[in-house]
Amino acid sequence: MNLVELTEVPDAALPVARLKEHLRLGTGFSDDDVQDTLLAGFLRAAIAAVEGRTGKALLRRGFALSVASWRFPDRQPLMVAPVAAVTSFTLVAPDGTGTPVSLAGFRLDQDAQRPCLGALGGLLPSIPTGGQARIAFEAGFGPSWDAVPADLAQAVMLLAAHYHDYRHETAFGAGCMPFGVTALIERYRPIRLSGERP
Numbered sequence: 001m002n003l004v005e006l007t008e009v010p011d012a013a014l015p016v017a018r019l020k021e022h023l024r025l026g027t028g029f030s031d032d033d034v035q036d037t038l039l040a041g042f043l044r045a046a047i048a049a050v051e052g053r054t055g056k057a058l059l060r061r062g063f064a065l066s067v068a069s070w071r072f073p074d075r076q077p078l079m080v081a082p083v084a085a086v087t088s089f090t091l092v093a094p095d096g097t098g099t100p101v102s103l104a105g106f107r108l109d110q111d112a113q114r115p116c117l118g119a120l121g122g123l124l125p126s127i128p129t130g131g132q133a134r135i136a137f138e139a140g141f142g143p144s145w146d147a148v149p150a151d152l153a154q155a156v157m158l159l160a161a162h163y164h165d166y167r168h169e170t171a172f173g174a175g176c177m178p179f180g181v182t183a184l185i186e187r188y189r190p191i192r193l194s195g196e197r198p
Contacts, residue, residue, distance in 0.1 A: 003079050003154040006062035006136065012042045013059050015153075022157045022166060039164070046159035048179070050152060054188040055113070056081055058148045058156070066092075066132045075109065075118035076135065083108060083115040084138045094130035095164030101125060108137075113190055115139075155184035 016039050025035070030059050047058055057080050086108050089101040106184070109116040116125075117135055127133050140149045148156075159181045 001068075001079075002066045004064050006064050009044070009047070009059045009061055010041055013144060014040050015157075016040055016043065017161055018145070019043060019157060019164075022161055039160070039166075042160040042163040042167075043156065045163055045168070046156045049159060050145075050155050050181070050185055051080075053177070054152070054185050055079070055150070055190050056188055057140040058152060059145070060084060060143045060147075062136065063088070064134055064136045067127070067135045068132050069127060070124050070133070073123045076118040076124060076133075077114045078135065078137060078139070080139045081112060081115050082139060082141060084140070086117055086135060086137045088134075088136040089117070090134045090136075091125060091128060092132050092134055093128045097116055098134070112120050114157055135159060151184045152188065155181045 001169075016036050019039050019042070020035075050056075051058060063078075063080060065076075065078055067076065081197060086106070089103055089106065090098040091101060092098050105120050105122075107118050107120055109118050117137075141149065145153065158178060162178050164182070
């Protein structure tokens with residue numbers, strides 16, 4: 001199983017100005033934007049960390065999930081939420097030849113924790129031996145920062161500020177998130193009621 005991002009969050013969607021306000025950086029100077037690239041990097045790192053802990057895509061973008069076998073015979077979890085739309089479904093032979101599959105026979109189950117591509121009244125198609133299935137989809141709360149839930153947005157700000165404040169730290173640490181960030185993202189973390197993965 002392999003999940004990859006097809007598109008990157010554009011720089012314009014990153015809340016650099018809000019992070020500057022959060023950090024209380026001075027404004028009104030001719031070189032106000034000199035740190036923008038650095039702050040954007042902290043934001044990207046914080047977004048990636050929060051997304052990794054929660055399984056949620058904060059800003060909408062394209063993803064592709066490739067699997068060699070189905071998780072369930074009638075549905076396949078898409079591994080990230082919230083999913084806005086499935087854009088393509090392809091069966092890929094071992095030689096790399098792709099066969100598009102019509103999306104008309106499938107539904108998107110938009111579960112908040114485990115969205116799935118499900119077959120309508122049957123089973124998912126057989127994956128070629130030695131090949132894979134590739135499902136492309138759009139996931140994220142929305143295209144702009146205003147669509148991100150307030151608690152997740154605040155968690156990103158706190159974590160980006162933490163990265164900013166400790167940017168010169170070279171010692172190895174425990175690798176844990178600051179308490180405030182952990183508290184804000186806790187309700188979004190996936191819950192597993194059994195030993196099996198989604």
